[in-house]
Amino acid sequence: MSEADLSYRVSWQGPLLQPLQVWLRAGNLQAIRRIQKASDSSDPLTARVDEVQGHLQEIAALLPVLEAELQMRNATLERVRADAVRYERLAALDRDKAETVEKLVDETVKRGVREAVKTLGEGFDEATRMISFGIDQSSKAGRKQQIQYFLLGLAGSVPLGVAGNFLFEWLTK
Template identity: 35%
Template sequence: MTVSAADDQQARQLRKRWNRAGIVGVVSTVAVAFFVLWITGALSNAGPSGSFDETTDSYVRAIGVFLLGLPGAVTFVAWVRYDRQLRGLNRPPLELRIAEAAKSLSAAARLVDELESEMQVRAAALERIAAESSEQQRLAGVRADEAEAVTKLVESVISSTHARMDRANRRSQLLYFALGVATSVPIGVMINLWTK
């Protein structure tokens, strides 16, 4: 499956945005860590005893853990959004894939209809040749020598026509087979890729 130039450009823009978000996430995590260390250090030196009681200390630590985890959570959410958008660029939507499969099937149906009409034309030509053959046989009844020559001529024409029809039938059957393979293999591959 090829990716269009617009999708490729959009993917590059998404990667740049993700790189910026990752840098911002790392910088903000470091900044929050320094801020938490500074606050806990400044507050621990405040007060007559130089430290907090246990309750205040646990609150400060809980706030510190929350503030340290917040940039990481924001970065993770940004990464999930980036991944979903990038996957959406590399794969056409389901409606488009179904429409392409429907187009392929309708093209195959049109080809089958065209081949069927061609076979009807050839069958009509064969009937016309058979009618001409019977007419030739009737005219050949006038003379036995001429009748034998006409019969041989008609038989050779009919046998060559049958041979041509057999070759055409074989070609059309091979064409049906090739069309079946050409449409079913891509559809099967698309379905396998879609279901993974």
């Protein structure tokens, strides 16, 4: 509804209803502000969830890098296999050289596989470390908060209990 429609409605309804409408609009604004304030309050659980989501987003950013590395390793493995086929053809020409070529091919393939496994392991180890660090930090903060709530409850309930007992004794005399 536009401002012109609101002013038209106010003008034809008379001067007695205008303060009521202004009061209702102010009440609506206050309700909206209360809702915004409630949604902006810092809930520790929400903060921890946001922190974990941030870590998961960082991990999601690392996954394409790991996939690219894996594709590069697969391409290298395919080249090594193609070389192996070529070397096997050469080995058929000379049996004495065949054993040497076979050892070379096996060593090359093993080295490629070791490097691929090492690279992928390092990437996943870092991602796992980041997740566990975020969870450890949020659980430590939660534990500290629970201890603080317990101590505040204890500090508040004992004096209130003693004061209540004295008040009861004084009233029953």
